[in-house]
Amino acid sequence: MSEAASALDGASFEGLVRVADAGLRGMVTLRGDLGADALHAAVKQVSGCDMPGQRKITAAGDSAVAWMAPDEALLLCPHGQADATCAALARALDGVHHLAVNVSDARATFALEGDDGALREVLAKLAPADLSAEAFGPGDFRRTRLAQVPGAFWMPRQGAARVICFRSVAQYMFDLLTTAAAKGSGVGYFQA
Amino acid sequence: MRRYSAFAIAREALRYHAGWEKAWASPEPRRKYDVVIVGAGGHGLATAFYLGRNFGITNVAVIEKGWLGGGNTGRNTTIIRSNYLQDPSAAIYEKSRSLYETMSQDLNYNVMYSPRGVMMLAQTQAEVRGYLRTAQANTLQGVTTRFIDPPEVKKLVPIINLDGPRYPVLGALWQDRAGTARHDAVAWGYARACSDMGMDIIQQCEVTAVRREGGRVVGVDTSRGAIDCDKLGIVVAGNSGVMAERAGFRLPIDSVALQALVSEPIKPCMDVVVMANTVHGYMSQSDKGEMVIGGGADGYNNYTQRGSFHHIEETVRALVETFPMVSRLKMLRQWGGIVDMTGDRSPILSKTPVEGVFINCGWGTGGFKATPGSGWAMAELMAKGHSPLAEAYTLDRFREGRFIDESVAAGVAH
């Protein structure tokens, strides 16, 4: 489906850090008891990733699995593979009470890249979360609020972050992030 | 009582104001009164005043835990209006508003009632329909309101931004005889008038128990001794549940913090009161020049008189959007009060399971504007056992599912 379009169609911005629409990403919401062996096995089988612990994200290849709640995980995969992932989960979890659904298009993803401290600052202007390196780093996943909308973020590595929000507020989120990353607005709080 | 007037001031000025007498007496409590009112806020004092004025009942004590007028009476944003949708609301708030019109003269105390007009902005199609409905209802209720168009809004409020990128102003419900009054003066004026009628206002006296015999009230125990009474009125907004518990019954009330704030004073720039319910902000300018701003209520039970800052934030951003010039003004002070929230956000003016005990509570965010009307209705209820103005506001309406819900008019916050 080459006509498929992300909400912001590749918009990007350079400021304290680079903020860019990360394009379409496959996403599957999996509801179920994340503590159950069956889910661990199914997630591993379908994504190659271990089931993440509380507020963690695990990754393998171009897949990742994020902990959303004790009974909810978010599987990330290439955009075209989301339906197949759902189907694979359904097969793997046959007979186990769960709900797996493609939510790839319900969300927008943004990539923040640049100085690690600046990147943390941009998020800390918007989210009531402790963004210090002691409290949050690669492998962590945080669902919270960014200004007036719910969102979540994680750091694939130092100096990089991904932010997801609902698709309908993609423009709002992009504007928030670029405003927070505007030149001249550095805080200098996280620089060691 | 020595009457207040410009001549009295001139006379006193000549002797350096040495001759002013106390505005109200501070007597020791007597052993027995016909009526005891708990709570010397605006509503309690107004109840006492109209018991005396309308029914000749003056053997009355008003008992106050702290200082008279020290609760919500002195913490609100002083707005007075009666453009309510539902009949019972419109009736009592309009009665109240009309009593404000002559209050300064009735009490011989200038409460500075300023009928500068109150405007409620319509910023969505649903709100337009809601306010048109209110305007229709008000016409039949004898409340003078009308729906005005955006140019008239701008004329009345030059600092408004009609074309916000988010919610353009599509019109407004306008009540030109609504306005503001000096809140402290309302309590002080009633207190002085009550004291003048021979009533006892007993401050710094806490009611610790309600004494009952055979299901009927016989008196109260206080931190200053026992006091007998035939009838007891509980008028203690912010503490209603606790007092009701002492009288042996429960109320459908949650106590939450409601916040307000003022800016530094500036020269007059807004002559009317503007309420913007879609974006949750309202603002007026006091005679001192401060922009007086009402914030939201917390979503949790709280007795601290301190609210959560994010409500202030939400209100301020709404006002910056609606009146862009306020961006460069500064917040001088913020504060909170504890308000009673009932199941339908409308008040309770009712008899109670205890004979002789009457309750007046649950005004939520609308208490100040109701002060004289509430006192008038409560006095009638206590004196006669029923009052048309209080008729709908019984405790048992929640059991029957007979709500008086004002929020139905397009998200109106009181």
Place this chain on the structure above:
Amino acid sequence: MLILHCPYCGVMADETELHGGGEAHLTRHGPGSSDEEFHDYLFAKENPRGVHFERWRHVNGCGKWFHAARDTATLEVFGTYSAQTTEPPQAIRDAITARRPGWTWRHLAGSAK
């Protein structure tokens, strides 16, 4: 500005991530209940100046409801716990007793265990 520990996702959550849901441990009354029972279910809430058990939802977070034991006069939080309980767990009650000897709430009393 409250900060409450979400027992599900384990963060100290800022109040702006949360949504307050009123009194906890209500018993739902449906068809067949008396007017009195139904009224009390919906309206006769505890509203103490003191120990209060209440519901919160971590709405901008894991989305889960949880319960909190909190003092409405000091805003002290004695603890948060699962919403899937019909009354406060003993550990929470003990924590309250340690801080507020003699506390009471509905049929629960700190000292009378």
Place this chain on the structure above:
Amino acid sequence: MSTRLATGGRLIDRSRLQSFTFNGARMTGFAGDTLASALLANDRMMLGRSFKYHRPRGLVASGAEEPNALVGLGHGARFEPNQRATTTELFDGAQMISQNHWPSLEYDIGAVNQAFARFLPAGFYYKMFLFPRVFWKHVYEPFVRQSAGLGKAPDAETRDADTYEHFYAYTDVLVIGGGVAGLQAALAAGRTGARVLLIEQTPHWGGRAPVDGGEVADQPVDDFVNQCVADLEAMPNVTLRTRCMGAGVYDHGYVLGYERISDHAPGMDGPRHRLWRIRARQVVTATGAIERPLSFAGNDVPGVMLASGLRDYVVNWGVSAGDRTVVVTNNDDAYRTAIALRHAGLEVPVILDARAAGGGALADAARELGIRVENGKGIARVTGSKRVTGVAICAQAGEGAVLEEVPCDAVAMSGGWSPVVHLWSHCGGKLTWDEGSAMFRPDADRAPTGHDGAPFVTACGAANGEFDLAAILKDAHAAGQAAARATGHKPGRKAAPKAQAGEEAPLEPVWLMPQGAGIKLRMKAWLDYQNDVKVSDVQLAAREGYESVEHTKRYTTLGMATDQGKLSNINGLAILSDALGQPIPQTGTTTFRPPYTPISFGAIAGEARGPLFQPIRRTPIHDWHEAQGAYMEPVGQWQRPYCFPQPGESHDDAVAREIRATRDSLGLLDASTLGKLIVKGPDAGRFMDMMYTNMMSTLAVGKCRYGLMCSENGFLMDDGVVARLSDDTWLCHTTTGGAERVHAHMEEFLQTEWWDWQVYVVNVTEQYAQFGVVGPNARKVLEKLGGVDVSKEALAFMQWTEGTLAGVDSRIFRISFSGELSYEIAVPASMGRAFWDRLLTAGKEYGVTPYGTEALHVMRAEKGFIMIGDETDGTVIPQDLGLNWAISKKKDDYIGKRAQARSHMVDPDRWKLVGLETLDGSVLPDGAYAVGEGVNANGQRVVQGRVTSTYHSPTLDRGIAMGLVLHGPDRMGEVLEFPRLDGSVVQARLVDQVWYDKDGDKQNV
């Protein structure tokens, strides 16, 4: 006169000239000046007029406590009234104007109030303006308002040129105040490894100490400060921040920091202010102390200043307030001012020490410099009006008999010091009265408590009532260590640095000077300079029974000015206590409320302005709608097209055209905003039966059913079409903007009531773009797109199917909200726009017409369908709307069922839904009521119904309406009267509310 001294000024850079204007006059200052020091250097002592009497007002202080020196700063989109000159840094090009006068600062009409001051005591307005009644609004009030109000309002059309932002910071220890106490506390805490944030409101570290002098660890205090800052900067766990004020301390360790990033350099890149929301586990307030004025007659004349302020101007900025300064005091500290003045080569004709026994070592030092010191003396009155010309000396013990007149052009006064306890008190910290120092200080045993019930604020240094340098450092060191310890960090053994301690003689409280001052002097002895509250006013309030400190404050306006009583409160309550004959602690203080000093609304709003004011939710077709010139309507946070007006078309015209095109051929609706929830699990069926009034568990797979959802209170809260996707899976549609509410409603019951039920719910609203393809040609278009059999046989009314339509994965619902043949098609949101384009292309031959929400509303009304929010308003139950058919009789329970059995809900007199047909074909007014007979007990007109929806129907070319009417369905054919707002009356007949295609033939084809 005031002037710049040839030398001195530790904060200014004399090599960097800054030019500015005051009331249009060009002046110059230096980098490092405040607006106040620069004005003073240019001989501008008088800067404004007071609130009530319009008396001349000059600088009193040098910091945040300044009540008088408020100016309008900047111009145009950067104009700001009430800028405190003492706390705003000078910048090149600054434009200042003075406030509260007309026509000019020097000659002010309002100053006539001074002449009437005797007739305008505290509370005078409560006692007058009573007659005639209308005069208050039309004559008195406008006058009062115009003469009050201080600074001029920014222009009505001003759009702030600056930006603002927020920042969340978490820290173990927050230290507020960067004086020596704050620095030492931060060091002590930082050395434990705790995360420390230290904020200071001014641009400089060290606070008062460098001005007052002294030695720490055998080095000058200046060097000590520099060493501290260097040490702190070297610690990776410590963050330092100047120009950042602790504005408020809130519950659970939430603190507001107000950072003024570019007030000293307007127009630079980035935000002007940043509001820090700090979550601190421990807070140390090292906020210093504020000097108190003395109450003597004429203490408000420009030139009378706080002794510390006068000293600051000399030492920090090299500015003298006057050539000859009389010092008047009740404590030793003011001697430092005399000594500093003398060192700067200025004259101090006399120090008046109100204490009979006089001062200690500092007094001796002053005498050694040859300064005359008079013990037991005070000021009877100050001479001069716009500027001090001299003082009359009297005995403090007497009634004010003048002993001697001394010419001077400045007076330095000191009534002792009050710790800045604001931040300690904001969140419930209590105070204790310290008799010895005559001050309220924090009561460490009654500190503010946090979420765990433990204290979380510690005051230290002068803010804790310690004034000796050695004691300050010791106290701050202990506070920093204690705070760190409370966050689980272990302090080392390092002790506080030693400081040289100087012995000071005790202060003697002086609340009135002289102590027996008569009424004429008391009427000239100011407490609150800005609000014109005098000693006599507070005494009057007490006499009239306004005995509580809150009463007195409100009656006199004491402490209600923009300085919030920083200078006046303690003096005022001492006067009040004296008048009431009770000790000061019994009188108590008024409540301290945030912010410490005013903070900009811009900063509070942060980034949320303009496009970021609130989130706007956009569908995948949003850009297309905008490009078509759609008139958008906010529905919740969504923006939906109301209609698509073509050039020259009114909105009404456009709506009519859209409806006709749809009914005649083909309309397209962007319905993406409808909520979509998936409910799945073994218990999903019974859960659905509880959520909806209908029986949903029996819905066959492949079919759709219209469902109603009520609150537990019985009221109708949402409606929508439910489709059964599989044996254990349902898809629920909600209203626009209802998805989050309904989802939360479901989760609430699943998590808190039926947590043993096996059901999962996921909100998939935004996964799909959803379109209504509506009209007689709808099927033809879909067939043209191809890929799915949408024939009547394959896809009957109220069925759904899925497949690849026009090459796009689609779910197709055969449902209708318009009465026409209609399909709703859901496609992945990423394909939404592409699919929409295909529909437009394929529909071209049928004149495909996108329609908006208003056409949607009119068409549903023509069919008699209810709309949540129109027919319902939160008080309406389904039974009122004749929707009994959608309420299952077979179920024992559903949410709302019990509530609907209450007496008022089953009352036969509830208003019920009917159609309303005007006799003249006109459109009933929105919200109109049907009147009944007479009036009720409150004199209100009796009503018997109301209009819930009313439109002009282009299809019928007449007004159509629905309404709720008393016994409505039993009164078909009756005519009711609906008054219009203009007083005229519309008559309407009660009719069936289905106006169009009553039998449903069109949607069933």
